[in-house]
Amino acid sequence: MAATLTSPELNIAALREQFPILHQRVHGRPLVYLDNAATSQKPQRVIDALVGYYEGYNANIHRGIHTLAEQATKAFEDTRIALRDFIHAAATEEIIFTRGVTESINLVASSFGRAFVKAGDEIIVSGLEHHSNIVPWQMMCALHGAILKVIPVREDGTLDLQAYESLLCRRTRLVAVNHASNSLGTINPIAHMISLAHQAGAYVLIDGAQSGPHLDIDVQALDCDFYCLSAHKMYGPTGTGILYGKRALLDSMPPYMGGGEMIRDVSFERTTYNELPYKFEAGTPNIADVVAFREAIMFIRELGKGDIRRHEDRLLKYARQRLDVIPRVKLVGVAPEKVSVQSFTIEGMHPFDVGQLLDARGIAVRTGHHCTQPLMDALGIVGTIRASFAVYNTLEEVDALAEGIEKAVALIS
Amino acid sequence: MNAPASIAETQEEIKAEFATLGGDPEMTVMYLMELGHRLPSLPAENRTELNEVKGCQSKVWLLSREEGGRIYFEADSNTAITKGLVSLLVRIFNGRTPDEILSADLYFIREIGMSRFIGTQRSNGFAAMIRQINLFAAAYKAKLLTSC
Numbered sequence: 272m273a274a275t276l277t278s279p280e281l282n283i284a285a286l287r288e289q290f291p292i293l294h295q296r297v298h299g300r301p302l303v304y305l306d307n308a309a310t311s312q313k314p315q316r317v318i319d320a321l322v323g324y325y326e327g328y329n330a331n332i333h334r335g336i337h338t339l340a341e342q343a344t345k346a347f348e349d350t351r352i353a354l355r356d357f358i359h360a361a362a363t364e365e366i367i368f369t370r371g372v373t374e375s376i377n378l379v380a381s382s383f384g385r386a387f388v389k390a391g392d393e394i395i396v397s398g399l400e401h402h403s404n405i406v407p408w409q410m411m412c413a414l415h416g417a418i419l420k421v422i423p424v425r426e427d428g429t430l431d432l433q434a435y436e437s438l439l440c441r442r443t444r445l446v447a448v449n450h451a452s453n454s455l456g457t458i459n460p461i462a463h464m465i466s467l468a469h470q471a472g473a474y475v476l477i478d479g480a481q482s483g484p485h486l487d488i489d490v491q492a493l494d495c496d497f498y499c500l501s502a503h504k505m506y507g508p509t510g511t512g513i514l515y516g517k518r519a520l521l522d523s524m525p526p527y528m529g530g531g532e533m534i535r536d537v538s539f540e541r542t543t544y545n546e547l548p549y550k551f552e553a554g555t556p557n558i559a560d561v562v563a564f565r566e567a568i569m570f571i572r573e574l575g576k577g578d579i580r581r582h583e584d585r586l587l588k589y590a591r592q593r594l595d596v597i598p599r600v601k602l603v604g605v606a607p608e609k610v611s612v613q614s615f616t617i618e619g620m621h622p623f624d625v626g627q628l629l630d631a632r633g634i635a636v637r638t639g640h641h642c643t644q645p646l647m648d649a650l651g652i653v654g655t656i657r658a659s660f661a662v663y664n665t666l667e668e669v670d671a672l673a674e675g676i677e678k679a680v681a682l683i684s
Numbered sequence: 685m686n687a688p689a690s691i692a693e694t695q696e697e698i699k700a701e702f703a704t705l706g707g708d709p710e711m712t713v714m715y716l717m718e719l720g721h722r723l724p725s726l727p728a729e730n731r732t733e734l735n736e737v738k739g740c741q742s743k744v745w746l747l748s749r750e751e752g753g754r755i756y757f758e759a760d761s762n763t764a765i766t767k768g769l770v771s772l773l774v775r776i777f778n779g780r781t782p783d784e785i786l787s788a789d790l791y792f793i794r795e796i797g798m799s800r801f802i803g804t805q806r807s808n809g810f811a812a813m814i815r816q817i818n819l820f821a822a823a824y825k826a827k828l829l830t831s832c
Contacts, residue, residue: 298709621763623742624717627802631709653762682714 278585280578287663289314289570300633303668308453308481308612308659309637310503314570317507320563331555333532347558350565351548357568358498359489360515364547367521368556371512372480373403375499376447378514378551379476380407382524383445387474390416392444395435395473398424398649399452399459402642404478408447417444424649428455428604435464439471446475450482454641454657455604456587456612458486465495474520480504484661485583485610487576490515506661507567508560514551521547528553579662583611586660586669593673599680603655614641614655617676619683622654628682629656629675636672691784694776695792702796712801713765720767723774726760739812741805742766746813748820754779755824757817765802769810777817782825786818 287293290312295302304312324346330339332347351366360366369375388394394408398421412419420443422435430448439446446468451458465475476497479488484505490498497520501512516524526533526544530553535543544550571579590613594600603614617625626638639654640647647654658672689697705711726735726745737744742763749756757774761767777785793799799807 621742623763624765627713627765627806628710628717630803631713631801682717 278582281574281582281662283582283663283665286574287665289316290663291315291318293663297633297635298631303632303634303671305658305660305664305668305672306635306637307484307661307664308456308504308641308657310509311484311506311661312663313508313567314506316566316570317563320566321508321559324559324562329559332558333549343558343562346562346565347556350561350568353565353568354500354513357488357572358500358515359491361491362518365515365518365521367514367516367548367551368561369499369512369514370510370557371501371503372478372499373407373501375497375512375514376404376476376478377407378527379497379516380411382527382551383474383520384411384415384417386524388415388417388444391442392417393420393438393440393442394418395420395422395438395443395446395448395468397422397430397435397448397459398646399428399430399455399457400447400449400643400645401453401478401480402644404447404449405645418442421645422448424646428452428457428606430457430459432460432463436467439467439473441472443468443471443473446473447478448475449478449480450486450488451610451612452604452643452646453481453612454643454646454655455606455614456481456609456659457604457606458482458608458610460608461495462493465493469494481610481612484571485576485580496520502560502564502567505567506570507564511557511560511564518547521551526550526553530554532556574662582662583660583664586664586666587611587613589666590658590660590669590672593669594676597673597676597680598684600676603650603652611660612657613659614657616652616655617680617683620679622656625656625676625679628679629672632671632675632678634672634675688779691776691780691788695790698772698775698792699795707797709801716768716802717764718768719771720761720764720769723759723767723771726758730758731760737809737813737816739815740766740809742809744770744809744813746770746816746820748817748824750824750827753781753828755782755785755821757820759813766806766809769802769806770813773813773817780821782821782828785821786825790814 292312328339328342330343332344351363354366355363394417396405408419420438423431425431448459450461461477468475474496477495479498479500483500496517498515503509533545533550533553535545594615599618601616622638629636637657705715731745735745735747737746742761744761747758757778759770759774
């Protein structure tokens with residue numbers, strides 16, 4: 272039995288108090304929320320920031336000269352500054368607000384594709400990718416006559432780096448991989464992968480959807496060309512996120528969407544485009560969610576990613592330890608370096624059935640292919656049960672999961 | 685020997701069985717799984733795309749045949765809960781005439797409060813199975829009318 276609600280670094284009980292949603296019962300039992308890789312819950316300060324914007328200073332940004340517009344513009348741009356610091360970008364112009372990682376990747380696929388990709392070029396993705404880091408590249412390849420290459424995944428959930436090296440060649444235009452896998456939790460050695468890609472003359476996009484809330488990110492040290500984040504996986508609101516891109520590269524790419532904000536001058540004969548980052552931010556952005564995103568960044572920074580990671584690692588190790596000894600349970604994804612995600616299967620039981628049984632006990636997990644069908648095919652499974660942990664989860668909640676799984680397994684034994 | 689139970693009587697039986705579970709979500713899900721395990725599996729050659737019910741997240745295969753104006757069903761699924769759900773429909777509709785099926789009101793689903801236990805996605809899948817059964821019934825009805 273696990274000990275306590277505290278960890279050496281963090282007071283988890285006090286931290287949970289900041290998350291109103293966690294204090295409810297589902298089917299008569301306390302909610303155990305272990306679907307954080309899908310979306311994390313939001314602390315009160317994020318919710319307050321959303322409400323505060325609408326109650327206090329809702330106005331359109333960048334154009335108005337009245338007081339509310341000034342206030343809203345400042346709050347919006349403060350989030351850009353917070354994000355610049357959060358990923359250690361060189362300049363705020365390199366931070367572009369999008370709806371999240373999916374839109375960020377689509378932006379690059381469209382805009383970078385038009386500027387740099389021609390027939391016969393190659394794009395490399397990995398077998399660990401989410402559909403949103405596969406499909407935009409397939410669309411881009413179809414449009415420009417480029418070819419999609421895939422880095423294979425090994426049995427333990429790590430990428431085959433030798434195969435990666437042999438895929439890289441002078442035709443490689445771009446490599447798109449995740450920092451951490453949503454299905455298996457594998458942390459990819461992206462610094463090394465970026466360096467290899469650059470040696471081959473290719474650009475690199477990193478999908479940071481799963482690393483944002485867990486790992487230190489330093490885009491300058493990594494030297495990646497693009498990096499994408501989604502706010503809602505980092506204790507922030509849904510519907511916003513960023514694309515980081517190196518300034519020179521972004522400057523050389525055409526706009527993604529046309530509209531207001533992204534222009535300098537418009538006439539029916541000719542339109543000139545605005546400067547970075549506004550060139551890529553057509554239309555009125557998602558101001559409220561961007562404003563509240565800053566609170567999520569501050570929440571993470573104040574806790575410190577080091578302490579967050581230590582606590583989550585403890586949860587992950589304990590979950591693996593508890594699950595691994597249950598008969599019929601097979602852990603899927605056992606890479607040495609992982610974020611706090613553990614997938615598993617139960618022999619003789621479909622993941623959907625397990626998910627429904629756990630839900631009846633108030634436990635929320637993800638079941639299915641996790642939008643990584645090619646990965647599931649490569650592993651020869653229809654899907655997994657995935658428990659993913661956030662900083663507010665406890666060892667007791669891991670116990671609840673293990674007990675639920677033990678009970679499920681007993682049904683078929 | 686008693687006459688076979690009517691659709692309404694079978695629904696009452698099912699309601700009574702679920703009532704013994706006292707509305708406990710875990711017991712209800714486990715009971716559905718048990719029903720699923722009890723339903724014989726279809727041979728692999730029948731688990732084809734052609735026999736799949738469209739609109740279910742899990743795979744559901746539903747076969748029907750007509751004998752003497754009555755319709756008989758066989759079903760299977762790759763998940764136990766869904767198989768349990770389809771087994772309830774097989775139990776209710778097996779050996780009925782097309783008209784009995786087409787005019788049936790499946791009130792037990794509401795009265796048990798099924799959607800509370802199985803969620804919206806499975807409820808949509810359940811509705812897809814019922815639609816498929818009705819399609820079979822309508823097709824057999826048309827066939828029986830033209831062959832008279």
